[in-house]
Amino acid sequence: MAVRNPAAIRNVALAGIAGGGKTTLTERLLFTTGATTRMGTVEDGNTVSDWTKEEQDHHHSLRPSVIHFEHEGHLVNIVDTPGLSDFIGHAIASFPAVETVGIVIDAGRGVETTTRRLMQIAAERNLPRVIIINKIDEAQVNLEELTESIRERLGSACVPINLPAAGRESVINVFDSHDDNAATEFSSVEDAHTAIVEQVVEVDEALMEEYLEAGDPDALDKGKVHAAFEQALREGHLIPICYVSAKTGAGIDQLLHVFASLLPSPLEGNPRTFITEDGSEMQAEPDADKPTIAHVFSIASDPFVGKLGYFKIHQGTLKSKSEIHIGDQKKAIRISHVLRPQGKENAETDAMGPGEIGVIAKVDDVGFDSLLHQGHDLDGLHLKPLPLPK
Secondary structure: OHHHHHEEEEEEEEEEEEOOOOHHHHHHHHHHHOOOOOOOOOOOOOOOOOOOHHHHHHHOOOOOOOEEEEOOEEEEEEEOOOOOOOOOOHHOHHHHHHEEEEEEEEEOOOOOOOHHHHHHHHOOOOOOOEEEEEEEOOOOOOHHHHHHHHHHHHOOOOEOEEEEEEOOOEEEOOOOOOOOOOOEEOOOOOHHHHHHHHHHEEEEHHHHHHHHOOOOHHHHHHHHHHHHHHHHHOOOOOOEEOOOOOOOOOHHHHHHHHHHHHHHOOOOOOEEEEOOOOEEEEEOOOOOOOOEEEEEEEEEOOOOOEEEEEEEEEEEEEEOOEEEEEEEEOOOOEEEEEEEEEEOEEEOOOOOOOOEEEEEEEOOOOOOOOOEEEEEEEEEOEOOOOOOOO
16 A cells, blocks of 8 residues: 655644744645635634634643645645643654754744753754744844844854845745845845855765865755755754744745755654663664554544544554554554544545654554554564653
8 A cells, every 4th residue: 555755745843932923824834835725813713723622712722733735746744832831841742753843933032941942852852943933024023133143042053044035025045046136134145045055065075175166055066955955954053044924924935845845854854763672772764664663742632533642653654444552562453544634634544654644543542652563573662751841
């Protein structure tokens, strides 16, 4: 049974402070890609992400929510995570399900304690990061000063991959496709393009030599630059900065391009580390033909469907009506349906392969951090412990 090629999958967690606009951004992404026909709002309680009554009443995300859309030929899964300090553990628990963590910064509030903490934990988990500056439409915000503040507080690896256009009604690509004559809010396309290419080529000595000899970032082979870009993300040597307004839609097209075509796929990201029964470490391989390893990163309850277990497949294939083991339980359970989540709505699918995020329902033995696997050879296997709040 054919499953989606993991090379065509992107998984991103949106994390950051409460009120930073993560859920509104998620709505904008869904609407822009045609996954929805209208944008809901947090205030009206009709967003795809915040589907529980508690979230709608509080106007805040209280648990991770998974949505997906197609863009540039790739499936993009977004995990919209809560930002309230009491629920930040749910955001951190979602990190093993993705290859990239998108840190959303409110342009009017800048870098806060939660921002720094999430950045650090993502780095400790060896996860590529991207910074998303939201609410660039707020006229009183000095975006140049904010960008410099981010670089000072979060590190020089933070480099713009696009720039707000003059007037902030759109955003301009400065990396893999650029117009040096475009008018920008600050800096210039040429300077920003040079800066990010120089940051990227530093991880590849041969490419750096080519650049120094040519003296022109556009003279480099694009395939080599892209490979170095992925390496820089994996090594934490590059943290791209994107500019958007979820409210007006400015920058959404550029953000979608970054998500779908520039961020790492499950084949390109840093694989998660698992601990075997004897205490040794192993890394799952995103191969559909190998024994299934899927990790449950979130549990929810639906009044009509019952218990829901959200999982990421790190290896192998999970099929509807298949038998699977949970943890070190001796008896296998039967998975009636494998579902693809879209907020509250779950669409049945025959099978999911490595890199995909799904949900199973009405399986009482499934809990948070459960490992789903085939056979008894993987008994005792578990994800390397998470740095959850104490």
